[in-house]
Amino acid sequence: MELHDSELRVPSWNIEHNGRGRDGNMNNRPAVVPDANARAMAALAVAGSAGTYVGTAAVSLLGAARCLLLDSASYVISAWCASRISTVHAAQHSARSRTRMITSIREGMAHVPRDPLQRPLVLTMAYHAFPEGIVVTYFAYYLLTELDYGDIGLGWVLGAVGVGSLVGALVAGRMVRRLGPGMVLLVGFAAYPMCGMSLLLARPGHGWLIALVAASVVKAVAVTAAASTQRSLRRQLCPPHLQSRDVVFSGCTLRLTAFGIGRYRNVDLRGNDLSTVRGIPHLTRARIGPGQQHDPIQARVTELEITVEGD
Known part of the structure; x- marks a missing residue:
């Protein structure tokens, strides 16, 4: 999962693209990995x-x-796993204009x-x-x-x-x-x-x-x-302009995921639990589905450690 000029932090994942000056010196680029x-x-x-x-x-x-038979069976299993990948989001995005591959x-x-x-x-x-x-x-x-x-x-x-x-x-x-x-x-x-x-x-x-x-x-x-x-x-x-413009999260467990400063336009977060994510203010122009409006509020309250108490 890659977001250009952005940072995505998950408990064991950390993606950074910090747009340093293009001076031709690789050693002047911290966090390039x-x-x-x-x-x-x-x-x-x-x-x-x-x-x-x-x-x-x-x-x-x-x-x-006999191992050749096992190898053939592994391809069948791989094909079955690939068939389980959801294409709902891809179909929703296909109607939008895209640059031709060539x-x-x-x-x-x-x-x-x-x-x-x-x-x-x-x-x-x-x-x-x-x-x-x-x-x-x-x-x-x-x-x-x-x-x-x-x-x-x-x-x-x-x-x-x-x-x-x-x-x-x-x-x-x-x-x-x-x-x-x-x-x-x-x-x-x-x-x-x-x-x-x-x-x-x-x-x-x-x-x-x-x-x-x-x-x-x-x-x-x-x-x-x-x-x-x-x-x-x-x-x-x-x-x-040469990087992917859209990112789709489908069926992801985003528990404690932290979104850093970056560009999240058209990032598709529909169908995911957003109640525990971090960095909600950075998700400008991201896309969520009906019924998810309360998730960002809950996430922000938790992130700010706000305590909700009765009278």
Whole structure:
């Protein structure tokens, strides 16, 4: 969930876009790593790591052929989950005029080459994606055939990447505050060749497997922190007219959610309990539904710690 030039605080989420001066210096941009971005990457890392270890166990117990059936079933389950997503709000918004997708893409591609920070960020990630794609393609094959680690060894290494990604997502904000976003990006890129040397030197055996697991964790920590940083930088540097204009909350538990100073025009809060949110005065031009008029009043009374007493 992202709101441009705004701040959304939830007990475990914090999104900030503070529109600093565009002086071309990344280290002059405090709070460029929204905690929400890092938390989302942490959730993905947990899911990926758990899936890797469970998949490794399943292959060992059931065999590869039966696991293909489990994989197919997972897609069916995912499709069912996707079908449960409510489209009521999307239908309500569809009647409003929107910029065509091709037009938006063309505007974004025209903007990036002119931006002094986004241009090198995008080019760097594009250059890096090519060799990284090659390594990812042959990584599992190399571990299974050349190093003969088997499916269990491969599972340990891939699971270690998930654990490192989780740690990297959790410490990304602290790294940026301590080192600055530019240094975090450099550390992430430096981790690839430094930790990748272990793969070139590795030989069959448990000792080298442990070394590969450790190197994978370290690399994943640095790379995830860098990935979170560059995504947050690109989001913050994006001008308001190229960002999403509407935000819809559907079926959200907004208990103790704090809305900071920002632009909330057309933020759709219909169908949500607003009685415990914070920052009601900042929700200028937000949208609520019939029967919700008393929620903002209750929220404001609670926020100001006003005590309602009888005679």
